[in-house]
Amino acid sequence: MVRFRNDLEEAVYEAAKAVCGKAEVDHNRTIEIEVAETADVASFAGPPKKEVDVIRAEFSASVQILISCKKYSTPAPPADVQEWAAVVTTMNRYSRETRFLGLVVSPSGFGSGCEAWAVSHNLGLIPPLKGKKFKFPQASSIAMCRRVLGALSKRVAFPYGELFAAPGFYDFVFDLTADFEGRERAAAEGKGARYSMLETGWLSSFGELISTTRDAEIREVVATDQCIGLELSRGLLFLYFGDRVAFGNGAGFVIPGREVTPECRKNIDAAPYAFSDLRRLVIGQKLRSAGDFGTYFEFGLSNDVNLGFYPPRMFRVVRTLNPPEKYLL
């Protein structure tokens, strides 16, 4: 039975096991070099050994990663990075066939001075150091770890020599983890929480909604007691819940709620409008533009109509041609 020092170590171990099929976790493990036949490693105590807590995972017959997990309430000090640098450097220098990459995971971050040691000794750091005091939650550090290990398992299928030349692996890890900052900021500011992807539940953004739905054709208008929305060509679905928007591939997605006839309004004076008329007006039209006005959402359609979604579940259509009084619906 595998025993873990803490939940961080367990999560990183599970990530490594999921990617590599097999991973080992060792506490107070004495790791030894493979080649101990030269004078430069001879000592009165025998060949170099080091007792460490390590998660080890194998990516190919000749590439292994050594992961050090540091669960602190304060940033990890440079000494932790220096120690891991010494371990990985020595393991590589006296290795017969296996080449080792080193990774240090410290959700509380890294103290001043860690970066230079990691760069010069080619260690990956999770979370990345980005020059701002920005704290990632532990769950994000674990997600970063999963992403890095998954990417590395594919990367070693191509020539990988550059990963072993400093700062190749440091950069590889940085590139794969740096963009978590944008996601964390979106979540923290509540921007991302307004948009989500249907099929995955991932946070999303207005920009991604536009790029996903641009030029899609309206196939049906949806209204339930929980949301209103559109069924679109390319199998897409757009759902408006008042305070949030979900969109994406609608295949197999069950629209929540009981079907209802929604309230519909038309023109600037918001006169009542029949749902059947609204359907006739918008079905078959393409999405040309969109606007999120905070309190309501609007699509611009190919027939010069703006289709608005108002909380809690109301549609409103307006012709965009001038003069408005001449083009009333």
Added chain:
Amino acid sequence: MTSSHRLTARATLLDSHGGEIDLEKFVEDHRKDEKRVLADDEIGLVLYVGDLDVFTVSALADPETGVPHPIGTYLKKVSQISQVRFPAPSVRHQIGSVVASFSADTPFLVAEDGRIRKVRADDLSKGMILASGEKVFW
């Protein structure tokens, strides 16, 4: 983008003949090749392209050595391409004679008191001198 790609918010990519690559089409074509997809998740897409002779170009000097490219632009081979779902905001600066947009988290090497330190694009300020010798005007 890779660290070398973080030079600009909208990197220009070139093929081995110097022709500009349509990034969207290039990504769509190569994301079908599953072994190239290093990551495709909530953060975004990362493609390995190190064997495809793709280069990035910048009007600034080599960020590592400070050496300008002989034809006046700096070229570097690209190993990975990322499409980010939550990109960092862009900032604009004039560095040397170049006015360009940069991702806010682009690291620059700045020379200061005989030492070099990293500074993010959103922390660059007027008067700073990059390790390449180029001056930040604004």
